Amino acid sequence: EQIEKGGYEHFMLKEIFEQPKSIHDTMRGRLLVNEGIIKMAGIWDHLERFKNANRIIIIACGTSWHAGLIGEYLIEEFARIPVEVEYASEFRYRNPIITDKDVVIAISQSGETADTMAALKLAKEKGAFIYGICNVVDSSIARITDAGSYTHAGPEIGVASTKAFTAQLTILSLIALKLGKHNGNLGNAEFMSLISELDAIPKKIEEVLETTHELTQNIAKDFINASNFLYLGRGYNYPAALEGALKLKEISYIHAEGYPAAEMKHGPIALIDENMPIVIIAPKKGHYDKIVSNVQEIKARKGKVIAVVNKGDQQVSAMADYVIEIPETSECFSPIVASVPLQLLAYYIAVYRGANVDQPRNLAKSVTVE
Numbered sequence: 001e002q003i004e005k006g007g008y009e010h011f012m013l014k015e016i017f018e019q020p021k022s023i024h025d026t027m028r029g030r031l032l033v034n035e036g037i038i039k040m041a042g043i044w045d046h047l048e049r050f051k052n053a054n055r056i057i058i059i060a061c062g063t064s065w066h067a068g069l070i071g072e073y074l075i076e077e078f079a080r081i082p083v084e085v086e087y088a089s090e091f092r093y094r095n096p097i098i099t100d101k102d103v104v105i106a107i108s109q110s111g112e113t114a115d116t117m118a119a120l121k122l123a124k125e126k127g128a129f130i131y132g133i134c135n136v137v138d139s140s141i142a143r144i145t146d147a148g149s150y151t152h153a154g155p156e157i158g159v160a161s162t163k164a165f166t167a168q169l170t171i172l173s174l175i176a177l178k179l180g181k182h183n184g185n186l187g188n189a190e191f192m193s194l195i196s197e198l199d200a201i202p203k204k205i206e207e208v209l210e211t212t213h214e215l216t217q218n219i220a221k222d223f224i225n226a227s228n229f230l231y232l233g234r235g236y237n238y239p240a241a242l243e244g245a246l247k248l249k250e251i252s253y254i255h256a257e258g259y260p261a262a263e264m265k266h267g268p269i270a271l272i273d274e275n276m277p278i279v280i281i282a283p284k285k286g287h288y289d290k291i292v293s294n295v296q297e298i299k300a301r302k303g304k305v306i307a308v309v310n311k312g313d314q315q316v317s318a319m320a321d322y323v324i325e326i327p328e329t330s331e332c333f334s335p336i337v338a339s340v341p342l343q344l345l346a347y348y349i350a351v352y353r354g355a356n357v358d359q360p361r362n363l364a365k366s367v368t369v370e
């Protein structure tokens with residue numbers, strides 16, 4: 001097992017550090033920047049199905065569901081096809097309206113999650129076209145779908161998903177850009193600039209790992225005894241806030257909630273005092289001014305702000321108690337980059353609390369029960 005961990009203390013840390021490579025592997029053979037194309041046979045062969053879809057329904061559980069939420073933003077922005085994102089367990093039990101004009105995308109790292117599988121069977125019975133985004137090759141979900149794309153992130157051993165999540169975001173980005181290009185919503189210049197941004201993501205993650213590894217350890221030390229955490233983000237980074245909170249609760253057992261930053265005033269603000277750490281994702285291209293006022297409101301109540309900002313940021317950084325800088329990218333890809341320091345922060349808080357990071361209590365890597 002020590003050999004499999006490749007010198008890292010835990011699989012989770014190894015998998016966090018593998019992300020420049022795993023994202024590169026996800027894009028390999030698909031993103032051809034020089035030729036200006038995205039090659040995805042699963043989409044290309046069924047382009048008409050996607051183009052004529054009434055809507056796309058994304059079905060998933062856990063971390064994969066968070067990836068699905070970002071997928072909704074991506075596909076609606078670039079392909080202009082309406083998207084709904086559903087928890088598989090809710091979808092399957094509520095007599096959903098599904099027609100043969102719907103495209104269902106299932107996202108699952110393991111490809112074995114029972115609720116996702118059952119939801120897919122139901123959608124299939126109703127005649128929907130089923131597309132799978134799985135990491136495990138030849139898994140049950142991969143086998144029942146009509147078409148799909150593997151994430152190719154490599155085996156993920158840590159129960160808390162890290163590299164599979166960023167690989168799912170990468171695939172969803174590719175799908176959204178490809179559909180946008182082919183249905184005429186995305187002009188060539190914008191398409192070209194987005195694909196070169198996407199191509200640069202592995203390098204940016206490498207940089208983030210280098211510059212935030214020690215920093216997140218130091219920040220973690222100050223929050224070992226926290227009993228609650230709030231994670232806030234807007235737009236594309238709202239699901240990233242949900243995922244940041246999920247990572248922390250899964251492995252450290254600290255209660256954490258993710259919220260869209262603007263919803264803070266409808267509840268969470270009542271919780272803020274000097275004992276409440278708040279992780280706020282505030283890249284320059286993501287409704288920055290609004291986030292600045294959220295941070296002002298938090299500081300007026302003495303909350304402890306850990307801010308994830310772009311390099312050279314001034315306004316949020318001046319108010320934050322802790323600043324984590326990440327390189328700039330397009331807003332739509334910023335959750336991929338911003339998630340990495342949040343994974344590290346959760347990891348180190350859990351390690352310092354003595355938790356079993358790779359196998360947290362009560363959780364399983366693949367949930368094959370309903």
Ligand code: G6P
Nearest residue numbers: 061062063064108109110113161
């Ligand atoms: C479990 C795992 C999570 C995962 C979820 C969905 O809860 O612990 O990490 O996100 O199942 O799993 P899937 O394999 O369908 O992505």
